[in-house]
Amino acid sequence: MEKKVALITGGSRGIGKAIAKKFADNDYNLVINYISDNTNLDELREYLENGNNIETLFIKTDITDFAACEEMAKKAIEKFGRIDVLVNNAGITKDMLLMRMKEEDFSKVIDVNLKGTFNATKTVVPYMMKQRNGKIVSISSVVGVSGNAGQANYAASKAGIIGFTKSLAKELASRNILANCIAPGFIRTDMTDVLSDSVKEHINEQIPLKKMGTAEEVANAVYFLAGDENTYITGQVLNVDGGMIM
Ligand code: NAP
Numbered sequence: 001m002e003k004k005v006a007l008i009t010g011g012s013r014g015i016g017k018a019i020a021k022k023f024a025d026n027d028y029n030l031v032i033n034y035i036s037d038n039t040n041l042d043e044l045r046e047y048l049e050n051g052n053n054i055e056t057l058f059i060k061t062d063i064t065d066f067a068a069c070e071e072m073a074k075k076a077i078e079k080f081g082r083i084d085v086l087v088n089n090a091g092i093t094k095d096m097l098l099m100r101m102k103e104e105d106f107s108k109v110i111d112v113n114l115k116g117t118f119n120a121t122k123t124v125v126p127y128m129m130k131q132r133n134g135k136i137v138s139i140s141s142v143v144g145v146s147g148n149a150g151q152a153n154y155a156a157s158k159a160g161i162i163g164f165t166k167s168l169a170k171e172l173a174s175r176n177i178l179a180n181c182i183a184p185g186f187i188r189t190d191m192t193d194v195l196s197d198s199v200k201e202h203i204n205e206q207i208p209l210k211k212m213g214t215a216e217e218v219a220n221a222v223y224f225l226a227g228d229e230n231t232y233i234t235g236q237v238l239n240v241d242g243g244m245i246m
Contacts, residue, residue: 003054005080006226007031007073009063009120010090012041014189015139018215019087022223024048030056031076031083033063033090033120055080063090063116066123073123082131085226086124088117088138088161093191095150106153113157117164125172134177135226138165139218140237142185142245158183162237169235178234180225185241186212208243 006023010016012034020030030048034041041058048056057079061068076083091113094105117138128134143151144158161181168179186192186203192212195203204210221240225233239245 002082003027003029004084005029005031005076005082006085006087007033007076007083007120007124008087008089009033009116010035011087012036012038012044014191015184015187015215015218016087016089017044018219019089019222020044020048022216022219023085023226024052024054024056026223026227027052027054028085029054029080031072031080032056032058033061033072034058035060035062035090063119064111066119069119069123072120073127076124077127083124083127084131084133085135085137086120086128087222087226088120088136090116091139091157091191093151093154095154097150098152101153106156109153110157110160113154114160114164117161121164121168125168125177128177129172129175132176134172134175135230136165136168136172136177136179137222137226138179138181139222140165140181140183142183142239142241145183145237145239146245165237166235173234178225178230180234181237182218182221182225183237183239183241183245184213184218185239185244187215187218187240188212189215206244207241211242213240213242 006028011020011032061072140161141158143155
């Protein structure tokens with residue numbers, strides 16, 4: 001049987017990389033999007049292809065560029081003939097209290113996190129519609145639900161992803177395309193490594209499970225929503241946060 005295909009934005013590091021490994025372990029061919037060259041890409045390709053009997057297509061694309069996203073979806077179809085799963089994972093932070101936040105830092109975060117999610121989704125959905133089948137999982141954040149001082153730009157982008165996803169879920173249900181969000185809490189990746197030890201300790205105190213999560217724990221939840229066994233969950237936000245938001 002033809003293998004299914006998952007396209008993961010920002011699949012080179014952190015949570016995206018763990019998601020790529022999860023889908024590879026479950027026999028999906030992969031399209032991995034990233035933006036900056038780094039030496040770990042060869043190692044990741046080696047792990048994905050040699051550890052598993054699958055094929056990969058690595059595509060360097062800035063997801064803020066709509067035309068480049070169209071090209072990415074086209075290349076994925078040329079290679080694999082189908083896209084079954086889209087994971088909108090690529091994201092950035094530029095944290096600052098509102099009074100000191102620069103306009104360009106607000107725009108940049110919205111552009112990558114929210115507009116990038118639109119770009120990737122808008123360019124992949126036509127293929128899913130033709131297939132009359134597809135799963136879209138977008139990585140939001142608990143701060144998109146709760147807000148967070150110093151993250152007005154990031155929280156707005158992540159709240160936007162939730163509204164976007166719920167609208168998609170309603171628009172695309174008739175074509176058998178399911179759209180959901182994962183809202184991670186604090187997960188150990190490059191994004192949170194920049195926090196000082198004292199901030200990390202403070203964060204852990206706020207989490208009922210008293211520790212940050214792992215990228216693999218997020219990947220398991222993504223796979224739950226995007227895999228074949230999910231046939232009746234759409235328009236939902238699943239928190240993966242050690243109980244932070246209840
Ligand atoms: P990360 O380690 O900083 O990785 C970010 C990924 O996004 C990288 O693969 C990066 O590619 C890619 N990327 C950034 N800008 C891009 C662009 N313009 N076009 C294409 N790719 C781009 O982040 P992470 O912690 O794994 O976070 C992944 C997602 O989870 C993000 O959406 C983030 O907001 C969300 N999240 C994270 C946490 C957390 O605690 N870590 C919590 C809640 C939500 P390169 O490697 O090429 O730079």
